[in-house]
Amino acid sequence: MKWRPSKKWLKRIIATLILLIASVFWVDHHVASYSSPFCSSSLSDMPHVHVGVVLGTSPKLSNGQDNFYFKYRIKAATELYFAGVVDRILVSGDNRTVYYNEPVEMQKALIEAGIPKDHIHLDFAGLRTLDSMVRSKEVFGQDSIVVISQAFHNERAIYLARENGIKAWGYNAKDVSAKMGFKTRTREYFARCKMMLDLYILGTDPRHLGEPVEIPAD
Structure with missing residues (x-):
């Protein structure tokens, strides 16, 4: 005889699933609401800061085609730089x-776009968005930054950065x-939930910190 869950257990399972789904959407909305005032596609909305941080991605997709996330981030970074x-x-x-x-692939693309090599600095340990944000301060000494990525990614990055001072x-x-x-957008829902766990429950630190690296003042 096959075991069948009782109506009571079915109700509990369904209620739990509804709660989990609602939590995922609440986290997504909360992160967007918190970060969106600090995010924009307009240069005039950006304050002048010493360093812009480009979040990494591969220049090519697994099928060998160009990765437009990469191309558009490089374009945005050059816009910021040449606008001062x-x-x-x-x-x-x-x-x-x-x-x-x-980092090396991004550096190559930025040099091709006309940015001087000595104005590009490489963080080889930006394994996750959390690492990139925390290391920008703890390793590279920046208290104020402009993050360069797509809007959905920027929202999570800004949340992480501001929660880390x-x-x-x-x-x-x-x-x-x-x-x-x-x-990518589907994964972002779960990335935001993981971020909340890292920040408020697990207290996750970057995998690597290391010695301070100076970015010279101009």
Whole structure:
């Protein structure tokens, strides 16, 4: 005879699922409401800061095609730099293997766009958005930054930064189409929930800190 859950247990399971789903959407709304006043796609909304932080991603997709998240972030970073909103660029990303190096790829693209190499600084330990934000202050000494990524990513980054005592604004790079970005946007719901756990329950620290790195004043 197969075991079947009682109506009481079914109600509990359904109630739990509803609560979990509601929590996911509440977190998403809370992060967006908190961060959106600090995020914009307009240069005139950005304060002048010394350093703009570009959040890492691969220049190519797994199928070998161009990654437009990457292209649009590079374009946004060059806009900020040549408009004089930021003096220096910090590229922060993953460098786990010799075959995958986000900071170096971003540096190459920024140099091709005309930004001097000595105005680009590399953070090889930006393994997660949390790491990139905390390291911008604890390792690279920046208390005020402009973060460069797509709007949905900036909202989470700004939340993380400001909860860690950093005055941060987000310059929103152009987003990809809804179809192309569906998986990424779906993952973002869960990334925001994980962020809440990291901040308020787990107390997660960056995987690597290390010695301070000076970004010269101009």
